[in-house]
Amino acid sequence: MADLFTGKYAAFIGPAYAITAATFAAMIWTSLAYARRWRKRTEEFNAAQAAAREPQA
Amino acid sequence: MIPAPAFLANPERFMAFSRWAAPMFGAIALLLAAVGLWLGFTAPDDYQQGATVKIMFIHVPAAWMSMFVYVCMGIASFLALVFRHALADAAAQAAAPLGAAFTALALITGSLWGRPMWGAWWVWDARLTSVLVLFLFYLAYMALRASLDDETKAARAGAILALVGLVNLPVVHWSVTWWNTLHQGASVFRKGGSTLAPVFLTPLLLMGLAYTSAFGALWLVRIRGEVWRKRAEAAALRAARA
Numbered sequence: 001m002a003d004l005f006t007g008k009y010a011a012f013i014g015p016a017y018a019i020t021a022a023t024f025a026a027m028i029w030t031s032l033a034y035a036r037r038w039r040k041r042t043e044e045f046n047a048a049q050a051a052a053r054e055p056q057a
Numbered sequence: 058m059i060p061a062p063a064f065l066a067n068p069e070r071f072m073a074f075s076r077w078a079a080p081m082f083g084a085i086a087l088l089l090a091a092v093g094l095w096l097g098f099t100a101p102d103d104y105q106q107g108a109t110v111k112i113m114f115i116h117v118p119a120a121w122m123s124m125f126v127y128v129c130m131g132i133a134s135f136l137a138l139v140f141r142h143a144l145a146d147a148a149a150q151a152a153a154p155l156g157a158a159f160t161a162l163a164l165i166t167g168s169l170w171g172r173p174m175w176g177a178w179w180v181w182d183a184r185l186t187s188v189l190v191l192f193l194f195y196l197a198y199m200a201l202r203a204s205l206d207d208e209t210k211a212a213r214a215g216a217i218l219a220l221v222g223l224v225n226l227p228v229v230h231w232s233v234t235w236w237n238t239l240h241q242g243a244s245v246f247r248k249g250g251s252t253l254a255p256v257f258l259t260p261l262l263l264m265g266l267a268y269t270s271a272f273g274a275l276w277l278v279r280i281r282g283e284v285w286r287k288r289a290e291a292a293a294l295r296a297a298r299a
Contacts, residue, residue: 017171038285045292
């Protein structure tokens with residue numbers, strides 16, 4: 001394990017793991033952000049419609 | 058007993074199910090990846106490939122997922138096309154970017170493994186080329202859907218393209234058998250059992266399960282996003298008509 005990132009193949013193993021970690025981070029970030037953005041918009045639309053339906057004081 | 062697809066075809070039931078299933082799959086993926094990586098990092102170097110065998114634990118599961126996600130996308134597209142179910146279409150649409158990411162990972166990590174072992178970053182052999190074609194199918198699917206404003210037409214065109222792309226999967230799988238390739242043949246799922254030593258096979262299978270579980274979690278989150286988007290658009294339409 002010690003020579004994993006320092007041995008003669010470190011220039012290939014390190015980037016392979018780094019790119020994999022970055023891709024997973026991007027997949028998680030974009031998936032959560034997409035779901036949250038549309039959930040927020042739906043809630044905003046629903047709140048606006050509910051407010052419009054309420055009788056004027 | 059209610060069959061699982063029919064049960065999940067109801068958006069309300071799907072949202073209730075995915076609310077707890079997505080984090081559960083995410084937690085399972087983290088646990089499996091932690092154990093798989095630990096076993097992988099502590100495994101001895103291969104007698105031929107040296108330390109580069111460590112790339113196998115992230116490359117091979119990505120390659121498996123590139124095909125598995127496309128199968129999921131194909132089944133969802135078939136259900137969307139035949140039964141016109143909105144949730145099936147959302148599932149197909151949500152799978153595409155994840156499948157593209159896994160395929161890109163398989164190509165990039167394969168290239169980083171191939172350079173020290175083959176002496177080349179890329180060769181136009183049947184396996185590498187057919188996986189590149191698979192990646193292009195994912196990109197074409199996403200581009201086609203994004204290019205059409207009419208949601209119904211986009212869903213139909215996307216589903217047809219996804220089903221056409223299924224033809225490429227047997228080519229990817231059997232490319233190493235049908236042609237002489239620089240890429241090695243199957244060594245895990247093959248007649249007569251795996252040729253890998255248990256010290257490599259165990260972490261590889263754990264990482265494969267971790268990738269599958271991570272895909273399950275992210276797929277559910279993305280389908281939830283699609284359901285919210287459709288609800289937001291429906292609410293906007295109602296507001297515009299009022």
